[in-house]
Amino acid sequence: MRCNCYIPSGCAISGMMSESGERMDGNAIIRSIALMHDRSNGLGGGFAAYGIYPRRADQYAFHMMFDNMEAKEKCEEYFNGTFDVVLDEKIPTRPGAVFEEDTSGRYPEYGTQPIINPPILWRYFIDVPEDKTKFISEREYVVENVMDINSNVDGAFVASSGKNMGAFKGVGYPEDIGVFYKLDEYKAYIWTSHGRFPTNTPGWWGGAHPFCLLDWSIVHNGEISSYGINKRYLEPFGYKLELRTDTEVVAYLFDLLVRRHKLPIELAVKALAAPFWKDIDKMPENERKIITAIRQVYGGGLLNGPFSIILGHSRGMVGFNDRIKLRPMTCARKDDMLYMASEESAIREIAPDLDEVWSPRAGTAIVGEMNGEVEA
Amino acid sequence: MSSQIPPEFTVIIDYDRCRRCRRCVMNCSFGCMQFKDKVVPEHKKCVACHRCVTYCPESAITIKKNELAYKENANWTPEMRQNILKQAETGGILLSGMGNPRPQQILWDHMLIDACQVTNPSIDPLREPMELRTYLGRKPNHLDFTRGENGDIELGTTLQPQVKLDVPIVFAAMSYGAVSLNAHKALAMAAKKSGTLMNTGEGGLHTDLYPYASNITVQVASGRFGVHSEYLNTSATVEIKIGQGAKPGIGGHLPGEKVGDEISRTRMIPVGTDALSPAPHHDIYSIEDLSQLIYAIKEATDYTKPVGVKISAVHNVAAIASGIVRAGADIVTIDGFRGGTGAAPMVIRDNVGIPIELALAAVDQRLRDEGIRNNTSILCAGSIRNSGDVAKAIALGADAVVIGTAALIAMGCRVCQKCYTGNCAWGIATQKPELVRRLDPQLGAERLSNLLTGWSHELQEILGSLGVNSIESLRGSRERLRGIDLDEQTLNLLGIKPAGIGQ
Ligand code: SF4
Numbered sequence: 001m002r003c004n005c006y007i008p009s010g011c012a013i014s015g016m017m018s019e020s021g022e023r024m025d026g027n028a029i030i031r032s033i034a035l036m037h038d039r040s041n042g043l044g045g046g047f048a049a050y051g052i053y054p055r056r057a058d059q060y061a062f063h064m065m066f067d068n069m070e071a072k073e074k075c076e077e078y079f080n081g082t083f084d085v086v087l088d089e090k091i092p093t094r095p096g097a098v099f100e101e102d103t104s105g106r107y108p109e110y111g112t113q114p115i116i117n118p119p120i121l122w123r124y125f126i127d128v129p130e131d132k133t134k135f136i137s138e139r140e141y142v143v144e145n146v147m148d149i150n151s152n153v154d155g156a157f158v159a160s161s162g163k164n165m166g167a168f169k170g171v172g173y174p175e176d177i178g179v180f181y182k183l184d185e186y187k188a189y190i191w192t193s194h195g196r197f198p199t200n201t202p203g204w205w206g207g208a209h210p211f212c213l214l215d216w217s218i219v220h221n222g223e224i225s226s227y228g229i230n231k232r233y234l235e236p237f238g239y240k241l242e243l244r245t246d247t248e249v250v251a252y253l254f255d256l257l258v259r260r261h262k263l264p265i266e267l268a269v270k271a272l273a274a275p276f277w278k279d280i281d282k283m284p285e286n287e288r289k290i291i292t293a294i295r296q297v298y299g300g301g302l303l304n305g306p307f308s309i310i311l312g313h314s315r316g317m318v319g320f321n322d323r324i325k326l327r328p329m330t331c332a333r334k335d336d337m338l339y340m341a342s343e344e345s346a347i348r349e350i351a352p353d354l355d356e357v358w359s360p361r362a363g364t365a366i367v368g369e370m371n372g373e374v375e376a
Numbered sequence: 377m378s379s380q381i382p383p384e385f386t387v388i389i390d391y392d393r394c395r396r397c398r399r400c401v402m403n404c405s406f407g408c409m410q411f412k413d414k415v416v417p418e419h420k421k422c423v424a425c426h427r428c429v430t431y432c433p434e435s436a437i438t439i440k441k442n443e444l445a446y447k448e449n450a451n452w453t454p455e456m457r458q459n460i461l462k463q464a465e466t467g468g469i470l471l472s473g474m475g476n477p478r479p480q481q482i483l484w485d486h487m488l489i490d491a492c493q494v495t496n497p498s499i500d501p502l503r504e505p506m507e508l509r510t511y512l513g514r515k516p517n518h519l520d521f522t523r524g525e526n527g528d529i530e531l532g533t534t535l536q537p538q539v540k541l542d543v544p545i546v547f548a549a550m551s552y553g554a555v556s557l558n559a560h561k562a563l564a565m566a567a568k569k570s571g572t573l574m575n576t577g578e579g580g581l582h583t584d585l586y587p588y589a590s591n592i593t594v595q596v597a598s599g600r601f602g603v604h605s606e607y608l609n610t611s612a613t614v615e616i617k618i619g620q621g622a623k624p625g626i627g628g629h630l631p632g633e634k635v636g637d638e639i640s641r642t643r644m645i646p647v648g649t650d651a652l653s654p655a656p657h658h659d660i661y662s663i664e665d666l667s668q669l670i671y672a673i674k675e676a677t678d679y680t681k682p683v684g685v686k687i688s689a690v691h692n693v694a695a696i697a698s699g700i701v702r703a704g705a706d707i708v709t710i711d712g713f714r715g716g717t718g719a720a721p722m723v724i725r726d727n728v729g730i731p732i733e734l735a736l737a738a739v740d741q742r743l744r745d746e747g748i749r750n751n752t753s754i755l756c757a758g759s760i761r762n763s764g765d766v767a768k769a770i771a772l773g774a775d776a777v778v779i780g781t782a783a784l785i786a787m788g789c790r791v792c793q794k795c796y797t798g799n800c801a802w803g804i805a806t807q808k809p810e811l812v813r814r815l816d817p818q819l820g821a822e823r824l825s826n827l828l829t830g831w832s833h834e835l836q837e838i839l840g841s842l843g844v845n846s847i848e849s850l851r852g853s854r855e856r857l858r859g860i861d862l863d864e865q866t867l868n869l870l871g872i873k874p875a876g877i878g879q
């Protein structure tokens with residue numbers, strides 16, 4: 001079922017975050033992405049949600065996709081020697097769901113494509129046995145095993161692997177996917193979403209966005225023209241890029257730069273969407289020194305091509321564009337809420353009355369940070 | 377013994393047009409043209425350097441291949457037989473100048489570059505910035521940051537020295553001795569003008585070039601000619617030359633007749649003595665010896681300059697390069713089997729080494745597999761002929777490329793392959809004052825800079841069509857290359873897919 005071809009795509013993205021940590025159900029994000037229906041073509045949609053498993057916040061929540069029962073059994077065998085599975089259950093769904101009045105109440109004409117033929121969707125709440133982390137950190141251990149499952153366990157795919165978060169994605173229009181996964185029943189302090197317009201038929205649920213690793217999630221509108229070198233840059237660090245979606249490089253680059261190399265997120269964004277040399281040369285000395293070094297050392301991580309990206313992680317949300325802003329992105333604030341979307345209308349749809357609306361400059365990160373604790 | 381070798385070329389003078397100005401006679405440095413109430417060429421001496429053809433005011437001269445000098449035979453080609461005749465007459469080793477001219481497959485011509493359509497827009501280099509800036513030098517695998525007292529983020533890592541190139545193209549090592557001082561001056565001036573580097577080769581640095589220090593790579597080769605502390609420090613980078621693509625494993629020989637006053641002073645050898653570069657460095661018999669020399673040079677330059685090592689592309693080049701990086705080299709230059717030379721035994725030039733395309737692909741991949749690719753810069757040398765070659769080399773993984781022959785051609789060289797004779801009619805590969813004078817350094821520099829400017833614009837067009845606006849996004853991005861007419865093994869070695877396969 002996995003499609004081994006790489007699929008260029010156009011897209012819609014939307015994200016919302018409560019910086020005070022207040023949790024909201026999924027209806028708003030579904031309505032926001034539904035408004036940009038025409039930016040997708042029904043071949044992929046998905047959501048990332050943070051704060052959805054408060055009672056299991058200490059465990060890694062693995063959202064799994066299996067092609068068949070055999071793959072599920074093989075994967076569970078794999079888990080057996082690797083993790084302590086505390087709880088596993090079917091991910092609740094509404095098969096054949098469409099986005100319509102009784103779930104959203106506004107645009108019945110949009111929900112046109114019932115979600116059918118899903119893979120087996122199962123979630124596992126996982127602890128890492130202590131004896132496994134003598135030589136590597138717990139998160140490193142999880143990353144290695146996620147990589148291993150995705151490349152070596154046939155028919156099994158890890159859709160997300162973070163704590164207190166999850167990815168809900170599949171083939172279909174995003175608003176229908178949202179209804180299918182019953183997102184109206186989850187509460188999260190960060191929601192991101194993605195509607196896909198691939199120029200090729202993927203037929204594979206794992207290929208939809210968001211792309212997740214640990215608590216990183218990426219939704220991405222655009223194409224990474226530098227994919228070839230980004231992939232070769234990441235490989236020596238142990239990342240296996242086998243999903244053939246350019247979005248995975250973004251997730252891995254953040255994992256490498258922020259988690260492993262401990263760069264502040266703003267500087268990681270400077271590496272991935274670097275300022276131009278002509279501007280760097282005019283910067284004050286300290287800044288010039290820092291950015292010059294970043295470009296010298298992290299040149300292989302520079303993302304090139306048209307993109308707007310929303311990165312989610314457990315403490316916040318970051319939006320940024322490519323170096324010359326070839327894809328749209330609008331941001332807005334209202335009280336403690338931060339919104340980002342491909343179109344302003346997608347924000348106005350769910351928050352008509354805003355304090356501030358702006359289009360961030362090319363290559364500039366818009367950073368949303370938790371200032372409170374997550375509401376339980 | 378009188379020579380039986382038939383002339384290679386026939387020089388035809390159109391006497392109806394000739395106005396007997398004798399310019400051709402004065403210009404021919406090979407003594408081919410004589411004046412006996414009219415111009416009479418001695419065909420045997422013609423090397424087809426085209427000096428006379430270029431300067432004849434009446435366009436009265438045509439040079440043709442001496443077609444039936446040898447009866448046709450696809451196996452015993454004229455070249456084979458000429459070489460045998462030469463050796464039968466002299467008993468010597470055949471020498472030649474310039475790179476391997478044989479028709480082995482040129483892999484650059486079997487690679488094609490991608491471009492954007494619809495899903496990712498191409499970028500117009502005339503409207504948007506398009507960056508070619510490249511830094512040579514060892515980079516760490518990651519950076520550390522600290523917070524200063526005022527809360528500002530500060531860089532915690534001290535980077536090793538980095539040398540900035542405005543274009544990812546540097547000039548190849550060509551020694552003063554092999555080429556003229558005017559050629560050296562032209563290269564240095566052009567390097568400065570275009571924001572890149574020239575390379576002294578192994579013959580030292582003439583004091584006239586000291587002002588160009590920040591655009592000069594000084595070389596330390598097995599003969600150690602002209603190497604002293606001031607020399608090492610009058611540079612942007614230092615290069616240890618282990619091998620040269622045209623003659624891997626072979627030393628060099630500058631005949632005493634070329635060692636005049638200036639060369640004697642620059643090379644620090646007596647006037648008129650032969651300058652012999654041994655095949656190996658006699659203090660480098662292993663990788664640990666190389667490491668000692670690298671660090672000796674780093675000490676001598678106070679760790680202010682990247683120290684590179686140049687090797688020729690031989691079978692085991694990837695493992696050798698890896699050793700060199702671990703030995704401390706900040707730059708590795710790989711010179712392919714088509715690389716040029718002032719003089720090399722023909723049998724070595726034409727039969728030893730491997731194509732640079734394969735060597736480069738192997739080295740870049742090996743260094744990545746070992747997680748040390750960031751620790752060095754790779755320079756790719758050995759017949760880079762145009763900006764397409766440059767783009768392909770960078771996509772295979774080079775940080776920058778090295779041009780020697782292309783630079784000489786820009787200065788006037790006609791690739792006549794007679795560099796070892798000292799008679800270069802274009803004032804390049806000669807020390808004869810009357811010939812050296814023919815090359816105006818200022819003009820040469822302008823032509824060289826023009827070439828780099830032209831290639832830079834073309835590289836920017838290529839980047840734009842690829843939808844990227846910085847050379848880093850092409851560097852090592854083999855995904856943007858496809859092969860045509862290549863077998864599977866070669867495609868695998870190059871790390872590229874065949875044309876027709878999408879992403
Ligand atoms: S340079 Fe031309 S015109 Fe002058 S003598 Fe030679 S052939 Fe005749």
Ligand code: SF4
Pocket residue numbers: 425473474784788789790791792793794795796799800801802803804805
């Ligand atoms: S440098 Fe001079 S001698 Fe050598 S090939 Fe070029 S023109 Fe001929």
